[in-house]
Amino acid sequence: MQTSPTNPGHANSWYAASANDKRVRPELEGETEADVCVIGAGFTGISAALELAENGFSVVVLEGERIGFGASGRNGGQIVNGYSRDLDVIAKRYGPEKAVKLGEMSLEGGEIIRRRVATYGIRCDLVDGGFFAAFTDKQVKEMAHVKANWEKHGHTGLEMVSKSEVGRYAKTDRYVGGMIDRLGGHIHPLNLVLGEAAAAEGLGVRIFEKSRVTGLDMGASPVVKTARGRVKAKYVLVCGNAYLGSMLPKITDRMMPVSSQVMATEPLDAKLIEDLLPANYCVEDANYVLDYYRRTADNRLLYGGGIGYGGHDPANLTGVIRPNMLKTFPQLKGARIDFAWSGNFALTLTRIPHIGRLSENVYFSHGDSGHGVTTTHLLGKILGEAVRGHAGRFDVWASLPALPFPGGRTFRVPLTVLGAWWYGLRDKLGV
Numbered sequence: 281m282q283t284s285p286t287n288p289g290h291a292n293s294w295y296a297a298s299a300n301d302k303r304v305r306p307e308l309e310g311e312t313e314a315d316v317c318v319i320g321a322g323f324t325g326i327s328a329a330l331e332l333a334e335n336g337f338s339v340v341v342l343e344g345e346r347i348g349f350g351a352s353g354r355n356g357g358q359i360v361n362g363y364s365r366d367l368d369v370i371a372k373r374y375g376p377e378k379a380v381k382l383g384e385m386s387l388e389g390g391e392i393i394r395r396r397v398a399t400y401g402i403r404c405d406l407v408d409g410g411f412f413a414a415f416t417d418k419q420v421k422e423m424a425h426v427k428a429n430w431e432k433h434g435h436t437g438l439e440m441v442s443k444s445e446v447g448r449y450a451k452t453d454r455y456v457g458g459m460i461d462r463l464g465g466h467i468h469p470l471n472l473v474l475g476e477a478a479a480a481e482g483l484g485v486r487i488f489e490k491s492r493v494t495g496l497d498m499g500a501s502p503v504v505k506t507a508r509g510r511v512k513a514k515y516v517l518v519c520g521n522a523y524l525g526s527m528l529p530k531i532t533d534r535m536m537p538v539s540s541q542v543m544a545t546e547p548l549d550a551k552l553i554e555d556l557l558p559a560n561y562c563v564e565d566a567n568y569v570l571d572y573y574r575r576t577a578d579n580r581l582l583y584g585g586g587i588g589y590g591g592h593d594p595a596n597l598t599g600v601i602r603p604n605m606l607k608t609f610p611q612l613k614g615a616r617i618d619f620a621w622s623g624n625f626a627l628t629l630t631r632i633p634h635i636g637r638l639s640e641n642v643y644f645s646h647g648d649s650g651h652g653v654t655t656t657h658l659l660g661k662i663l664g665e666a667v668r669g670h671a672g673r674f675d676v677w678a679s680l681p682a683l684p685f686p687g688g689r690t691f692r693v694p695l696t697v698l699g700a701w702w703y704g705l706r707d708k709l710g711v
Contacts, residue, residue: 287302289489290345290346290348290349290470291621292619293619293621295469296353296470299470305488307489307506308488311510312512315515316338316339316513317339317511317513317515318342318519319496320343321346321347321349321473321489322351323652323653324660326341326352327661328660328663329485329487330396330480330483331661331663335668341477341485341486341488342511343488344491344492344525346490347473347487347489348477349523350523350624351623351626356540356572357562357653358564359465360461361387362386363632363649364651365630367382367430374680383432384434385658385673388657393467400475400479402471402475402476404469405466406466407560409465409559410461412458413565414457415454415455417456419456419566420458422566423459426459438462439462442457443455443456448558448559449559451609458566466574467653468577488509491507491509496527498516500641514641515642516643517663519663520646522625524646528638534647534683535626535627535634535646537625539587541620541622543583543619546616546617549579553579553580553581557574557575572584572585573605580618581605581609586600597620598617602617628682630683631649631650633655633677635662635677635678636677636678643667645663662677
C-alpha cells in the first residue's frame, strides 16, 4: 500500500489528503476497563461505539491502524440503500417473513448517517441522490422489477429514467436508461467516520490507534490483548471486516477480502464537471463488475471499479479504471489523475452480512459485500442494541446461515473468479 505523505498510516487517497481531522490517537498501553471493547474503528465499530455511548456505556475502541483505515475510509462514498442481494432474493432464500423484517431495516442505514451528520455537525460533503445506470433493456427491466419490490417495503424514492432522460444525471451515450434513488446520495467517507469518531469521543469513548488485537479471552469477563496493553470488558464487539486478520477463523473462514480500485482526477473546470453530472447524483452501473463515480466537493471526478478477489491489487491501478472512465466520458482524455488507490471489503458467499456471537459476551458483524456504507451503520447500531439487551433485530440477522466458500481458502479465489468471469461475459453479451 502506498501511504499518504500528508496523513501517515492511511492509503495515499484523495480522502486521506483532504481529511478534516488528521490527529493520531495514542496506542493502548497498560491495562484498562470498559463496559464494551470494540475491535475495529471503521463504520461498523464506530457506529456501535456511538450508539452505546449515547446510551451511557463506557467504550474502548481498538484499531490496528488508523480510524477509517480500511474500506470505510477508501470506498466510493456512495449511500446505496439496501443490501448486496435484493429483497426478493432474500425472500426466496430465507422466507417472506425474514424479507419483511430486513425490508423494514433496509433504509435505516442512510437515515442513521443523515441523522448523525445533522446532530453532530459532521462535515462530510453530504449530497442527496443516486442514479443506477443500465446498459441494456434487460437491465432496465430488472431495475423496474427491483423498484416494484422495494415499493412493497415502503421505499418511495425510486423513479425510472428513460434513455432521453439519462443526460440529466450523466452526460454519456453509454446508457439506455436507469433508475434514480432520491434517498441515495454521496459523502466523503473518511470525513464521515472521523466525524462520528470525534462525536463518540465527545461522549467519553476512548479510541486507540496502532493497537492491533493479538488475543481475545472469551470468558465470562472477556479480555482483549494488544502488543502493549489489555482491555477488560463486559462485552466485546468484533468489527474488523476485511482487515481482521486470521485470529478468529470462525469469522474469517466465512469471508474473502476483495479489492476495488478508485481514482480521482485533478480538480476540473466547474462548468465541465457540472455538464458531465448535472444533478450531482452519484452513479453506479448495473453490470456484475460495476463502475461507480461521482463529483467531489472540489470538482474532481472520483471514479471506481475493477475487482480483485483475495484482496490482490493490480500493478497499475489507473490502467484498470481509466479506460472505463474514458468510455463513459471521452471528454476527460486530457485530465490528469491525481490519486489512485485500492481497498478491501469483506465478501461472504451469500453476499449477505454475517452477524452473530462467538460467546455469550462476544458479538461480531462483517461481510457487507460491497454495500457497506449504509449496512455497517445499521448493523453497528444493532450490535449496540444487543448489548443493551434489545436483541430482536440482532437475532434476525444472526439467524441467516453463513456458508463457507467452496474449496476453502485454497480454491475460493479461483472458483469465485470463474463465477465472476461468467457473469461478466453475460454482461458483455447482454444476456
